[in-house]
Amino acid sequence: MNRRGFLAAVGAGAATAALTGHARAKGKAPGAVDTPFFFIQMADPQLFWGSQESWATAIRHANRLKPAFVAVCGDLLNRNGNPANVDLAKDERRAKAYLEETAKLDKGIGLYNVAGNHDVCNTPTAESLQWYRKRFGKLWYSFTHGNCLFLVLESDVMKNPKGVPDTAGKQMKWLRGTLAAARGKSYRHKIVFMHHPMCLKAVDEKSVYFNMPLELRKELLDMFSAHGVRATFSGHYHRNVYVKAGDIELVTSASTGKALGKDPLGFRIVKVYSGRIEHTYYGYNDLPDRIDLTPAK
Numbered sequence: 643m644n645r646r647g648f649l650a651a652v653g654a655g656a657a658t659a660a661l662t663g664h665a666r667a668k669g670k671a672p673g674a675v676d677t678p679f680f681f682i683q684m685a686d687p688q689l690f691w692g693s694q695e696s697w698a699t700a701i702r703h704a705n706r707l708k709p710a711f712v713a714v715c716g717d718l719l720n721r722n723g724n725p726a727n728v729d730l731a732k733d734e735r736r737a738k739a740y741l742e743e744t745a746k747l748d749k750g751i752g753l754y755n756v757a758g759n760h761d762v763c764n765t766p767t768a769e770s771l772q773w774y775r776k777r778f779g780k781l782w783y784s785f786t787h788g789n790c791l792f793l794v795l796e797s798d799v800m801k802n803p804k805g806v807p808d809t810a811g812k813q814m815k816w817l818r819g820t821l822a823a824a825r826g827k828s829y830r831h832k833i834v835f836m837h838h839p840m841c842l843k844a845v846d847e848k849s850v851y852f853n854m855p856l857e858l859r860k861e862l863l864d865m866f867s868a869h870g871v872r873a874t875f876s877g878h879y880h881r882n883v884y885v886k887a888g889d890i891e892l893v894t895s896a897s898t899g900k901a902l903g904k905d906p907l908g909f910r911i912v913k914v915y916s917g918r919i920e921h922t923y924y925g926y927n928d929l930p931d932r933i934d935l936t937p938a939k
């Protein structure tokens with residue numbers, strides 16, 4: 643896929659964690675990640691609520707660090723969450739600012755967009771989803787890198803499906819089918835990107851604005867566990883949060899452009915090895931000069 647197609651298809655406190663165990667899916671044994679690699683997970687640039695300057699800083703650091711790819715976990719821009727109040731002219735300027743800056747990402751670095759509630763509205767409509775698709779690409783999709791499977795989900799449709807119930811059903815069918823098909827492959831890791839955190843403190847916490855609804859959360863986590871998903875990476879909370887659900891890491895990262903807590907503006911570096919992943923959130927001022935993929939002892 644060329645870069646344009648690629649872009650179209652995809653559109654602190656430091657928290658570090660490593661996993662040594664691995665929830666193996668039934669089926670073929672996982673293969674190896676021949677060459678360790680790292681990617682960058684960003685969240686909530688949310689232009690123009692989030693600073694444009696910070697977004698430019700994030701892209702500049704990505705070019706300097708040279709990850710395999712960048713995944714931006716939603717709220718690319720700051721569309722009004724209520725479809726009745728969207729301002730199409732302003733949204734066009736916000737979208738243009740996002741796309742122009744991300745176009746500066748070096749050609750060798752993949753970009754994977756994830757939709758958030760400030761991209762498709764809190765309760766998505768057919769129109770709000772179409773608006774997003776035209777500018778940023780697919781709402782849900784998968785891709786592979788280094789013998790790992792990455793799944794991008796549209797969590798707004800999952801959380802608030804009433805405006806587009808058929809679309810919500812379609813995504814769940816796709817998700818089940820994609821995970822089932824992956825059983826026959828030897829992916830070393832399966833990793834999910836979505837805007838909403840699964841949960842903030844505990845897997846059985848009650849449903850609130852910032853997490854996935856409890857029943858849906860249980861359904862997804864059961865599915866992810868059965869299929870050996872290693873981690874989910876999210877945004878939306880504009881703060882760093884880490885919860886472990888059995889063998890699955892539920893990781894939420896602070897924002898690249900608008901802080902709502904004590905965590906600095908920045909992004910997360912995720913290192914991928916055969917036996918584990920390691921991830922650390924960095925404020926822009928704390929980023930290393932280069933990423934060392936030598937396995938930690």
Ligand SMILES: [Fe+2]
Pocket residue numbers: 716717758759760837877878879
């Ligand atoms: Fe959000």
Ligand SMILES: [Fe+2]
Pocket residue numbers: 686688717758760878879880
């Ligand atoms: Fe946000």
